[in-house]
Amino acid sequence: MLHMADAVFLALAVMTIGSAIAALEVRSLIYGSIALMGTLGGIAGFFLLLDSPFVAMFQIAVYIGSIAVLILFTVMLVRRQLIFIKIEDPRRRYAGIGLMLVMMLALGAVILASGIKSIQTDEPPVDFREIGEDFLIYYWPALVLMALILASSVIGALTLARREDITNEQHNA
Amino acid sequence: MSNTMLDFVIVSIALLAIGIYGMSVKRNAIRMLFAVEMIVNAANLNLVAFARFLPNSQGQTFALFSIAIAAAEVGVGLALIIVAYRMYKNVDIAEFRSLKG
Secondary structure, three states, X not given: OOOHHHHHHHHHHHHHHHHHHHHHHOOOHHHHHHHHHHHXXXXXXXXXXXXXXXXXXXXXXXXXXHHHHHHHHHHHHOOHHHHXXXXXXXXXXXXXXXHHHHHHHHHHHHHHHOHHXXXXXXXXXXXXXXXXXXXXXXXXXXXXXXHHXXXXXXXXXXXXXXXXXXXHHHHHO | OOOOHHHHHHHHHHHHHHHHHHHHHEOEXXXXXXXXXXXXXXXXXXXXXXXXXXOOOHHHHHHHHHHHHHHHHHHHHHHHHHHHHHXXXXXXXXXOOOOOO
16 A cells, blocks of 8 residues: 555656656757746655745745746747757767766665665654744855845846847937 | 655656756757756755755755755846857857857
8 A cells, every 4th residue: 555645756756757858858849848847846846745845835936937937938039940849969869868877877876875775754844934044043144145146147137138239229210 | 754865865866867868968058958957956856855854954945045046047047048049040059159169
């Protein structure tokens, strides 16, 4: 008899890994970015299973709410033929699959040989109020720095994507 | 808590390996960004899993920082892709050649 949480875990694992493969292999970039949303949502589900609802909600808000939508909009800006063609070297494809399998086997062997196989916990989960204390008491300089980094990255992205020819035309007219 | 930590770490390893496959094989800049997102998410899953089983609140704090940094990185990355697309009319990274010696 499968335990309830185990069934949820298996479903989440299949959804996460399956849609990760689909995001890379589906022909259309639009369906690919929707599949990427599935991966990110699956990770949010894992966070819920790990009793971290705050991180799960943050993941849904930031990744599915903003990053996935931003990627969808960028894909729609690209020319139509480019969305539907696959650009890759067939020779590098086999090398890449080999690299993937080697990574999985090597890291899996290291993890299985280490002591974390037996780690189980019966302790209650961390309260999310402790995260707030962490942020505002111990890591407040990092929090301020994070706000500055986010603001400067938004300004940088806008500056990069700005079209100077349009402003010049308006100026001349 | 019925799952052991090993389960979460194995999912994280699988996601990391798929991300590395995508980074090494794909030449479409947008798909490479997908692969980067997968690798970042695998790292976040590891952070939160270790934080749950220690248990310790700091892993979740770092995962939140990491998510915010990833958001900034995607914004700048997409802006760079749009600029490159405007210059070369393509998203194939093998075509972005003006810095090639």
